[in-house]
Amino acid sequence: MNIVVCVKHIPDPNVPPEMDGDRLKRQGVQGVLDPGDEFGVEAALQLKEANGGEVTLVSMGPEAAREAVTRGLSMGADKGILISDDALAGADALVTARVLAAAIKRNEFDLVIAGVESTDGYTGTMPGTLAEFLGVPQVTFVKTVESVDGSTAKVDRQTATGYHVVECSLPAVLTVTAGVNEPRYASFKGIMAAKKKPLEQVSLGDLGLSGDDVAIKQKIAQITPAEERKAGEVFEDDGTGAAKIADFLKEAKVI
Amino acid sequence: MSKIWVYAEVHEGKLDPAALELLTKARDLGDTEAVVLGAGAKEAATTLGEYGASVVHASEDTTYDDYIAQPHAHALNELISQHSPDLILFPNTYDARDIAGRLSAKTGSTLMGNATDVLSVDKAQTAIFGGTQLVDVDLEGSPKLVLVRPKSFEPSASGGSATVQDVTVDLPEDVKKAKRVERHEEQSSGPKLDAAAVVVSGGRGLQEPDNFKLLDELASLLGGAVGATRAVVDAGWVPYAMQIGQTGITVKPGVYIAVGISGATQHMVGMKGAKKIIAINKDEEAPIFSIADIGVVGDALKIVPQLIEEVKNRKG
Numbered sequence: 001m002n003i004v005v006c007v008k009h010i011p012d013p014n015v016p017p018e019m020d021g022d023r024l025k026r027q028g029v030q031g032v033l034d035p036g037d038e039f040g041v042e043a044a045l046q047l048k049e050a051n052g053g054e055v056t057l058v059s060m061g062p063e064a065a066r067e068a069v070t071r072g073l074s075m076g077a078d079k080g081i082l083i084s085d086d087a088l089a090g091a092d093a094l095v096t097a098r099v100l101a102a103a104i105k106r107n108e109f110d111l112v113i114a115g116v117e118s119t120d121g122y123t124g125t126m127p128g129t130l131a132e133f134l135g136v137p138q139v140t141f142v143k144t145v146e147s148v149d150g151s152t153a154k155v156d157r158q159t160a161t162g163y164h165v166v167e168c169s170l171p172a173v174l175t176v177t178a179g180v181n182e183p184r185y186a187s188f189k190g191i192m193a194a195k196k197k198p199l200e201q202v203s204l205g206d207l208g209l210s211g212d213d214v215a216i217k218q219k220i221a222q223i224t225p226a227e228e229r230k231a232g233e234v235f236e237d238d239g240t241g242a243a244k245i246a247d248f249l250k251e252a253k254v255i
Numbered sequence: 256m257s258k259i260w261v262y263a264e265v266h267e268g269k270l271d272p273a274a275l276e277l278l279t280k281a282r283d284l285g286d287t288e289a290v291v292l293g294a295g296a297k298e299a300a301t302t303l304g305e306y307g308a309s310v311v312h313a314s315e316d317t318t319y320d321d322y323i324a325q326p327h328a329h330a331l332n333e334l335i336s337q338h339s340p341d342l343i344l345f346p347n348t349y350d351a352r353d354i355a356g357r358l359s360a361k362t363g364s365t366l367m368g369n370a371t372d373v374l375s376v377d378k379a380q381t382a383i384f385g386g387t388q389l390v391d392v393d394l395e396g397s398p399k400l401v402l403v404r405p406k407s408f409e410p411s412a413s414g415g416s417a418t419v420q421d422v423t424v425d426l427p428e429d430v431k432k433a434k435r436v437e438r439h440e441e442q443s444s445g446p447k448l449d450a451a452a453v454v455v456s457g458g459r460g461l462q463e464p465d466n467f468k469l470l471d472e473l474a475s476l477l478g479g480a481v482g483a484t485r486a487v488v489d490a491g492w493v494p495y496a497m498q499i500g501q502t503g504i505t506v507k508p509g510v511y512i513a514v515g516i517s518g519a520t521q522h523m524v525g526m527k528g529a530k531k532i533i534a535i536n537k538d539e540e541a542p543i544f545s546i547a548d549i550g551v552v553g554d555a556l557k558i559v560p561q562l563i564e565e566v567k568n569r570k571g
Binding site: 017019022024037093094097098116117122123124125126127128129130131133136137138139140141144156157158159161162163164165166168169172177178179188193216217218219220221222223224225226228229231232233234235236237241242243244245246248249250252254255 | 260262289308309323324325328336348352354355356357358359360361363365367368369378382384386387388389390391392393394395402426427432433434435436437439440441452453458476477478485488489490491494497498502504507509510527530531533534535539544545546547549550551552553554557558559561562564565566568569570
């Protein structure tokens, strides 16, 4: 079974984000493998352990994104592809999906796995667009992978009020939630092994794409600070905290 | 006059009210029509008309209920070539995200996600960094595609009525590949979370799943509903239907009580529209305190039982 996992190198989510003009500042900011993607890597590794095959990581990003791919390799993925090109700076979801699809299509695949949404952009629309470019179905918000055989995946998909069991023919795109598994730590052995695993770096030209294919059309018109919600009274509990909250609730006519 | 479409969802035969919020906004921007696909579409069309859709493109075909995203994107793409709308507004739901994502690849329009306002036919707004910055985006493509966060607009009826046009798009076999075979509901008791006047919500600070019982008791005393953060839902403490935030439900109650919640962006975007926010957390640096009207730094497991008693006393 050939499994591709989309991984993203993002600014460390524990550091407050900054803007660089109309884009998220990425230069000089400590980057990490998107924590949401670790669940995708883990899901792929478990499927490989059960079914055999190969796990390929694919990422789009600057040179620094090698770090994120390498982290996935040290968890146990077999190889990585990094699409890096200056023309891709600031790419939107449509461009990202088109580029990832071009890279993934070069080889046969059974499954493409991604996180539900990136931690820095959190729109969650890229996987659907990617699935359409690949001409395959998608099941998003997978919280349990029940079974996968050569031709079908059976998964539980979260809904607003519960979950649906979905049967999907392969190849397909799946996005997995953080509830789907417990990602393994990269062992020392894994980290050493990752250094020897193939990590192919490709440009747009290698994928047969031109500047027109990746032109970013959606533009930011302006950024303005939102009206701030003012912080009210914050105090250390000295035993009267509960009473003060109850007074507040009374004032708000809740009691 | 621009032609604005609203993509309306039906779940188990019932119209998702998010479409009514979008129609209310769309009326201000141009001629408004709706698309609704699946069982219950015709009945939904009546309501959609009352909220401003002059035409409703409807299909009762249950293929749309059984299969995920592909049939809808296929049909929308066909309808677009027949009717040439300028802008399509989608609710930011699980299904509509997938459908709009696929449609973006078909039409070559850049899809804008997470919009919190639609400023004109070619401009929409989103909030980033936990809602502290507003970003106006020039939309692109034909038609322009926007996913709008729930509760961005207050729905109000216009008293109109819609002409129903049957959607007669052939659905080829290759769009029927991801099929729902079972449906499971995990409904909680009490008022519906997204409609409750008071929401009591818990996070990691509650330390263990059993302590959610304290929130249940407090919420029922206040006539409210109980919510949770993604962290505790992912940890399996409470069902997903209770999740408040970017993924999950958006709430705008009169009072929101955040218990043991630090205030990650993912959570804050789902609750910062509350009229009053009360926060209880051990860590005085927790971001939730920056938006709280009243914040108590302390042990939630000590304060909540005291609060339950205080509320009981005041209720007499």
